[in-house]
Amino acid sequence: MKKFLILLLVAALAGYWYWAQQRAAQTPLTDAHAPKAVESVVHLRLPTFALMLNPLKMSEIESRRVATLLHGGLIAVNKNGDASARLAKSWSQDGSNWLFELRDDVRFSGGAVADANAVVSSLCANLQPSSPWAWALKSIKHETSADGKTVRCTGLVAQSATKLSIEQSNAAPWLFNALASPAGWVIANGAVEQPYGVLPGIGPYEIESITADTRVVLRKRAGGVLTAGVDRVVFDYLPDGAVAAARFAQGKLDALDIESPAIVQQLYATGAPEWRFKSEITGRTESAPAERVRVVIVNEKKLASMGFGLAQIAGFKAQYEAAIDRAKIAAISQGLAASMLGSTLLDGAKVRPASSVALPSVELVLNMEPDAYSDLLAASLPSVVGNVKIRYQGLDKGQLVGNLIKGEYDIMLMVIENPVKSDAFWTALFTQGNPFSAFGKGLAPESAYDLSNSVGIQAAAAKIDAEGNWIGVIREPRIMVFSKRLTGVYLSPSGQPNLEAIRVQ
Amino acid sequence: MFEAAKPLLKQLLTCIAAIVAAHALAFFLMRALPSAATVALGLQSTNVEVVAAFESSAPVRSYRQTVVDFAHLQLGRTLDGTSVSSELLAALKLSLPVLALSMLLALLTAAIFALSPRARAVVPSMQFFVFLPPFLFAFLAGSSQLFGNVIAPIWLTIAASAALACCLFAVQAHAAMAQELALPHAEVMRMFCATERDLRLKLLPGVLVKLAPSLETGVSLTLASLLFAEPILGQAGIGTLAARAVRRSDVDLLLGAVLLFATCIAIARLVGWGLRRHYRLPT
Numbered sequence: 001m002k003k004f005l006i007l008l009l010v011a012a013l014a015g016y017w018y019w020a021q022q023r024a025a026q027t028p029l030t031d032a033h034a035p036k037a038v039e040s041v042v043h044l045r046l047p048t049f050a051l052m053l054n055p056l057k058m059s060e061i062e063s064r065r066v067a068t069l070l071h072g073g074l075i076a077v078n079k080n081g082d083a084s085a086r087l088a089k090s091w092s093q094d095g096s097n098w099l100f101e102l103r104d105d106v107r108f109s110g111g112a113v114a115d116a117n118a119v120v121s122s123l124c125a126n127l128q129p130s131s132p133w134a135w136a137l138k139s140i141k142h143e144t145s146a147d148g149k150t151v152r153c154t155g156l157v158a159q160s161a162t163k164l165s166i167e168q169s170n171a172a173p174w175l176f177n178a179l180a181s182p183a184g185w186v187i188a189n190g191a192v193e194q195p196y197g198v199l200p201g202i203g204p205y206e207i208e209s210i211t212a213d214t215r216v217v218l219r220k221r222a223g224g225v226l227t228a229g230v231d232r233v234v235f236d237y238l239p240d241g242a243v244a245a246a247r248f249a250q251g252k253l254d255a256l257d258i259e260s261p262a263i264v265q266q267l268y269a270t271g272a273p274e275w276r277f278k279s280e281i282t283g284r285t286e287s288a289p290a291e292r293v294r295v296v297i298v299n300e301k302k303l304a305s306m307g308f309g310l311a312q313i314a315g316f317k318a319q320y321e322a323a324i325d326r327a328k329i330a331a332i333s334q335g336l337a338a339s340m341l342g343s344t345l346l347d348g349a350k351v352r353p354a355s356s357v358a359l360p361s362v363e364l365v366l367n368m369e370p371d372a373y374s375d376l377l378a379a380s381l382p383s384v385v386g387n388v389k390i391r392y393q394g395l396d397k398g399q400l401v402g403n404l405i406k407g408e409y410d411i412m413l414m415v416i417e418n419p420v421k422s423d424a425f426w427t428a429l430f431t432q433g434n435p436f437s438a439f440g441k442g443l444a445p446e447s448a449y450d451l452s453n454s455v456g457i458q459a460a461a462a463k464i465d466a467e468g469n470w471i472g473v474i475r476e477p478r479i480m481v482f483s484k485r486l487t488g489v490y491l492s493p494s495g496q497p498n499l500e501a502i503r504v505q
Numbered sequence: 506m507f508e509a510a511k512p513l514l515k516q517l518l519t520c521i522a523a524i525v526a527a528h529a530l531a532f533f534l535m536r537a538l539p540s541a542a543t544v545a546l547g548l549q550s551t552n553v554e555v556v557a558a559f560e561s562s563a564p565v566r567s568y569r570q571t572v573v574d575f576a577h578l579q580l581g582r583t584l585d586g587t588s589v590s591s592e593l594l595a596a597l598k599l600s601l602p603v604l605a606l607s608m609l610l611a612l613l614t615a616a617i618f619a620l621s622p623r624a625r626a627v628v629p630s631m632q633f634f635v636f637l638p639p640f641l642f643a644f645l646a647g648s649s650q651l652f653g654n655v656i657a658p659i660w661l662t663i664a665a666s667a668a669l670a671c672c673l674f675a676v677q678a679h680a681a682m683a684q685e686l687a688l689p690h691a692e693v694m695r696m697f698c699a700t701e702r703d704l705r706l707k708l709l710p711g712v713l714v715k716l717a718p719s720l721e722t723g724v725s726l727t728l729a730s731l732l733f734a735e736p737i738l739g740q741a742g743i744g745t746l747a748a749r750a751v752r753r754s755d756v757d758l759l760l761g762a763v764l765l766f767a768t769c770i771a772i773a774r775l776v777g778w779g780l781r782r783h784y785r786l787p788t
Contacts, residue, residue, distance in 0.1 A: 049745075050753055051585065052545060057559060059546045130558035132549040149554065193562075195586035212585075212592055213741040213749060239739050240647060243658065396752060398544030405543065405551050 039231045040504045042254045042486060045244045046235040049213050054197030055182040056125060059132055061417065061496055063197075064182060066235055068498045069218055070109070071201035072225040073184035074100055074119065074164075075176060076498070079288060079491040083176050086225040087114055087186060087202060088164075096171055102162040107223035108188040110200035116158035122186045123166075124153035133183035139172035177493045203500055204228035213237055229488055229503035242266060249281050254486040254504075255497075258285075258479040260373040261334035267481065272335025275479075287479040288491055294337075294377065296320070296366070296471040297404070297412045306410075307360045315357030316385060320411075321471045322354060323382035329474055332376060337474035359386035367403060368413035370394030377473070378413055413473070417495060516778050520771035524764065528575075531763040532568050532756070541565075541584055541754040565756055580764070581757030583750075589761040592746060597765065600731060600742035603659075604769070607667035607727045612713065614671040615678035619712045620705045628679050634672040639726065640733035642668040647737040658738045665734035669726040674716055681715040682708065717780035724773035728766055 044065075052063045055071060074088040088100040106114040126133040127142055128151055141155025155167035168175065178184055188200040198207050204224035208217040216235040220228030236253070238244040245266040247253040258264060270276040275285040298320075303313050326339035366381065368374045371394075378392040390411070395403065403409045478495055488501040542559045543550040550556050563584055566574065574581060580589035618624040618631075646661040685691055685708045695704055716723075728743075735744030743765060750759035781787070 049749060050545070057545070057562070059549050129552075129554035132546060132552070132555050193586070197586075211741070212587070212595065213745045237739065237741075239736060242647075243739050397547075398539045398752065398754065401547050401550070402539035402543045405548070 041232045041234060042230050042502060042504060043234050043236055043247075043252060044255050044499070045247075045253060045257075046216060046237045047239060047241075047244070049237045049239075051196045051210070051216065053207075054193055054199055055133075055185045055187065056131055057197055058182050064496055065499065066216060066218075067182065067185075067201075068203070068496075068500050069205040069233055070198075070203040070207070071182070071185040071187075072203045072500065073181075073186055074102075074179050075184075076500070077176050077180040077493055078498075079493055079495065081177075081493060083180070086180075087119065096168045098166045098168075098175075100164045100166070102164060103225075104162050105223070106202050106225055108191075108200035108202055109206040109221055109224075110188055110191065112188050112200070113161075114186055114188075114202045115161040116164040117161070118189050119164055119186050120153070120156045120158045121189050123156055123184065124151075125187070126183050127151050127153055131183075133178075133181075136174070136178040136181065136183040139168045139170055139175060141167045141169040174493075181492065205233060208232070226500055229501060233499070233502070248283070248481060248483075249278075251282075251483065254483040255489065256481050258336065258481060260371070261332060261336060261376070262372065264334040264336065275335075283481050283483050285479065285481050287477045288495065292476040292478065292495070293416050294473045294476070295414055295416060296381070296473060297409075297414050298469045298471065299407060299409050299411065300469050301407060302410055303364075306362050311357050312359055315355040316359055316388065317469070317471060318353060318355035319357075319359070319385045320382060323385055324471070324473060325380065326474070329377060329380050332380060333373075333474065333476075336479065337476045339474065359388050361387040363389045363391065364410040366390055366392040366411050366413060367395050367400060367409050368392060369397055369400060369415070374413065374415075381413070381473070512782070516775055520774060524767040524771055527763055527767040528760060529568070531760055532571065535754065535756050535759060538751070538754045541756070544752070544754050545584065571757075571760065575764075580761045583758045584753055584755045589757050592758065593743070593761050593765055596741065596743045596746040599740075600735070600744065603663055603666060603731065603735075603740075603742060604724075604727060606663050607670060607731075608723065610663065610667040611670035611674045611723055611727070612716075614667075615674035615713060615716060616709060618675040619678040619682040619709055620702065622701065622705075624675070624679055628676055631672040631676045635669060635676065637669070639669060639729040640737075643730060643734040643737045646734065659740060662731075662734045662738045662740045665738070666727050666730040669730055670723040673719060673723055673726060677716055677719055678712055681712045685712055714780065714784045715786065717777045717784070717786065720777035720780070721770060721774040725770050728769060 046062060046066070048060075048062050050060065050062070051066065052058050052060070053067050053070060055067065058064055058067060072086045074086060075083045075091070076086050077083050087102055087106055089103050090101045092099050100116075100119075102114075102116055102119070104113075104115075108114055108118075112118075123137060123140070125131060127137050127140060128134060129144075129149060134151075140153065142151040142153050144151050155169065157165045157167075159165060166175075172178075186202055191199045193199055196210055198210075202225050204220060204226040205218040205228055206221045208219040210216050214237055218233040218235075220231055236247075238247065238253075241260055241263050244253060244256055245263045248256045249267060256263070258267075264271050267277060267281055268275060269278045275287075277283060277285075298313070298317055300313050303316065304310075308316065330337050330339050366378055368378045375392075375394060378394075381390070381392070383390050392413075400412070400414075404412060404414070478491070480489070480497065482489065485504045486502060487505065488503045489497050489499055490501065492498050540550075541563060542556045546552075546555060546559060550559075566581065571581070578590075580593070583589055583592060618628070642665040646665040682705060686704070691704065691708065694707055731742070731744040732747055733744065734740070735742045736748040743762060747759065747762040747766070749755070750762055
């Protein structure tokens with residue numbers, strides 16, 4: 001027996017030693033571990049580990065956040081629409097033509113010089129039909145091949161190494177927003193994609209290491225469009241919001257999205273609008289106007305196949321909308337959300353007219369994301385509307401989007417990021433074949449409205465109110481907390497945080 | 506010689522067949538998941554050209570090709586463009602100690618339940634816990650106030666992974682000890698042992714050996730718990746890797762993870778079988 005116990009003890013000690021070695025290799029760098037020279041390290045959160053850093057394939061916001069440090073474009077635009085120079089040092093407009101003068105001192109992380117030819121090839125790659133950003137750049141003059149699979153970018157001309165002209169076929173007000181987004185990021189000519197979609201960029205940082213399911217480490221470099229503000233940026237993979245909040249409270253994380261009431265309770269003594277931290281926590285809270293909405297999307301085709309008539313579908317939407325207790329939902333959100341009336345995304349929209357039409361006796365399923373906050377919201381939505389019973393079911397994001405695209409759902413609680421002030425979003429919704437139109441049901445074509453101004457958007461919104469299949473639930477401002485030492489984070493016009501200019505005090 | 510090795514060969518063949526079946530089943534179950542393009546591209550996957558470009562950069566192999574590559578020890582590449590085998594190896598390095606410590610914890614729990622007569626009071630609860638789903642303890646650990654504040658997440662991962670195996674081994678050890686104590690040789694030993702505790706200590710090795718048939722189940726329960734505990738508690742390892750593979754519909758990575766899980770269970774089965782043979786327990 002003693003031998004057995006000694007053997008167990010030795011095995012346990014050996015195992016622990018080996019394991020400690022392995023864990024030490026996995027432990028994220030901290031200021032304490034860093035060399036004693038004045039090395040500044042910023043720790044940020046990576047909530048999911050699904051990195052795709054190639055701008056040509058990037059579609060989710062977490063990769064985009066990391067990539068803002070690696071890549072850049074001709075210009076940068078903040079949420080107010082103010083443009084500032086990056087690779088371009090100046091620009092001027094002549095009718096539908098934009099002329100950009102480029103800097104000659106910017107190099108890619110691979111060492112090559114970033115010149116006008118690289119800009120042309122990058123923008124042209126993103127104009128190809130196979131690029132997810134083609135729709136954002138489509139106002140640039142181009143010719144599509146007969147089979148529709150390639151385009152010739154006739155509006156992009158490199159006049160010299162430092163001069164570039166961009167001609168638009170029709171003036172789109174969001175051109176600069178697109179040039180500052182991943183659609184306009186500049187990639188080195190002929191660069192070969194590395195694992196995780198890593199490509200040489202012109203941002204102030206480059207990849208130092210990527211450890212799967214653990215962290216991504218970026219280090220500063222010379223020759224980028226901006227001077228790096230810190231030596232290293234570490235993205236720690238922290239899937240659980242509560243853990244991330246605990247790390248922030250302990251000073252081990254420099255920025256955090258306040259994304260659920262649980263995190264509010266964890267960090268704040270008083271929530272909105274004071275946002276007063278608990279006594280032991282320091283930092284600052286910043287909020288941007290409502291940048292995210294949650295809407296219930298009704299699958300009208302599915303309802304029709306279940307025996308709903310046209311009047312009953314309209315009646316269901318009206319009765320469901322009226323039954324939502326928005327005040328209760330706003331209350332449980334701990335200040336993270338405000339009521340959203342109407343089916344559209346604009347302020348002042350009205351609730352649909354009341355309806356008393358009799359509904360068929362069926363059971364519908366409300367699909368939503370499986371996180372705790374969505375679960376809380378879904379539990380607060382109506383479970384009975386007339387004769388219709390509604391139960392809810394969480395689905396993984398991929399499954400949710402797949403079902404939305406294939407039309408395999410009854411009703412769906414969906415998060416839409418930053419649509420309110422995005423004219424590109426509104427245009428997309430009214431453009432047949434555009435991905436965003438999967439949210440809706442194919443309304444009138446774009447030409448019916450001038451979506452470049454608020455009058456046109458109001459008209460489009462009124463149409464969605466009258467005919468659309470959306471039921472508004474809540475609007476959520478983007479609320480982020482930062483450690484006191486971190487500065488320089490700004491929001492892009494689409495509401496995404498850009499980290500390229502971060503600094504520590 | 507061949508006759509002596511026959512039972513071992515039979516066990517090996519059974520294990521290989523189980524691994525191949527698990528691999529095939531996983532391959533075809535992957536069809537039920539949304540495509541990798543839908544997951545990666547989101548709403549952009551409504552664009553046929555974008556999807557075609559994505560799929561040409563990450564082609565999905567046929568089952569035949571997958572098996573042929575596997576025979577050449579090539580597990581393919583992940584959607585991130587990294588080698589599946591290197592990812593599995595890195596994850597295994599992190600999870601193997603967790604698995605080993607979880608099994609050690611389960612054995613210690615079994616020993617405690619075998620040695621302590623007072624443990625009888627909690628045995629019915631343990632019997633109930635064995636049938637709880639493997640994600641429950643991980644969720645409890647994740648939502649615990651201790652998490653992130655007092656107890657390091659890695660220890661909670663071990664506790665959550667070991668919980669079901671602990672319950673299983675505890676119940677079985679308690680029952681095995683009761684059986685041993687009722688046997689005539691225990692009566693004889695009782696005359697030579699000063700106390701009940703001494704008697705139980707003497708019988709403990711025999712009781713623990715009797716757990717050998719449950720080793721495979723214990724390892725399966727621990728691995729199933731690990732699959733939830735690691736991602737929930739934010740720990741890297743094979744559980745998090747498998748969860749990532751499922752969420753992203755990363756076929757090659759998931760097939761690699763299934764192979765790894767199936768191999769671990771097969772090894773546990775062989776070890777259990779070997780122990781039973783060695784101690785002449787019924788096989």
